[in-house]
Amino acid sequence: MPQPVSVTDMDATILGAWMATGLTLFIFSFLYQDNPLFKLAEHLYVGVSVGYTIVKAYDTVIVHLIVKPIVEEGQIALLIPVAIGLLMLTRYVPRAAWMSRYAFAFIVGLGSGLAIPRTISSFVLKQVEDTIRPLLFQAGDGLTFSFNLLNPASSLNAVIILIGVSTVLFYFFFSIEHSGPGKIVARTGIVFLMIAFGAAFGYTVMARMSLLIGRLTDLIEFSDVSYGRPTWWLLMLTIAVLVLLARRVPNRPPDLH
């Protein structure tokens, strides 16, 4: 009788390296033009993500949080949330769909009750408290104004925040025309907004480049002989497929811009 083939950790690592390399290169091939290899990798990504999520959710929720506690530990009270959850499924039966409203009402009510006070406390009150800071500080006998830009709590930074918050709020105040002195204030608000957008864009560029660095670091690692050089083999395969596809569709130039 043949012995079952055992997949060792080493085999799994090498297989994983080939999979990761192949899928990375297939996705990168889109930078040249749309092609079937990219579509394959894209569909695999979506399928695997959804499949993994379903399996983990089933195992954690259904098996470990519902079935086991009820059957093995006799926690009958868990049947109440299970029943509320099952009401959601009545959406698929038109005659009984009204029952799902009870489940939705429960979730919306609970969610709002939890979120609203906490969000107001954390994002409104705390931020307002932080924005309204004294412009002058008590130092020794008198009041002082600190000019240190590098210290977030300095007087100069407090003034900048005061101007920024006031002018941006004014910019979004549309009930009066932004003309005369109001135009200067609104324009100042736009400058603050542009600086914020610039900072956000800069961080976004940094993040995207970090992802590229991560993939290229893996490709370099997987070009090693210990993995069987998947980077080189699969790079050749990807280029060959792109060349073949370019020859098969000569009348359709790629979108260059």
Next chain:
Amino acid sequence: MTFSERMLKIDRRIIFMVIGLCTLLPLLYPVGLPIKISPEVRNVYEYIESLPERSVFLLSIDFDPASKPELHPQAIALLRHAFRKNLRVVAMTLWVSGTGMADQLMKQVSSEMGREPGRDYVFLGWSPGGSAVIINMGQDLYTAFPSDYEGKPTRGIPVLEGVHSLKDVTYAISLGAGNPGVEAWYVYGKDKYKFELGGGCTGVIAPGLYPLLRSGQINGLIGGLRGAAEYESLIEQKGRAVAGMDAQSATHLAIIVLVAMCNLFYFSLRQQKGRG
């Protein structure tokens, strides 16, 4: 067609190639540019450094493999630091798609640092409910996670001795790539149960978290791969983040040059059209 017009209509694949080369070459031939430590990253490091041995450190690995290049090095650096300080590490995730990756991460770093599951750390896995899990943990940790990732009952695990809820956590860090992440941990965790909180995040969401940092709602922030590199430098265990910093600087320089050139050609073209 003038030179400016030709440059503005350049094949975008040439730009992809330039960016690719600017990333690849420094990875192959690193020069080791200096890394300056920012106060927000140093704050996280110093807080962990100040914790007494066997303090409870909660690490919420709130990301999935899509954000791995940025947040995985942060998680590795933080775990190395926590294990080196002999803290009790309680790890978990609020992202179901990141569960397997988080488990692998815990096993990899704990085995490297010679730490044992159950005694030095526990990986609780994922529990459904998103932000509600945090509230649940604030009331009773064992209701939110009746068993750990391996299926062992959490009650009785030595590393959780004396830990009943989030109130017993000394320091928590959420490494978040979105929602639920750092903000959720502040709103539903720290603000209600009063434990100290730090954050780690992807570069995209870092600017949105700076207001929380300034107001003291979080005590430190590790932002993106750059933040991970700073943390690796602080613990003196350089890894993938530090290795990627030369490439990061080179690509940033390339993008600045490209933006400047694009503007130059655009204004040059506009001037030519004005003359015409």
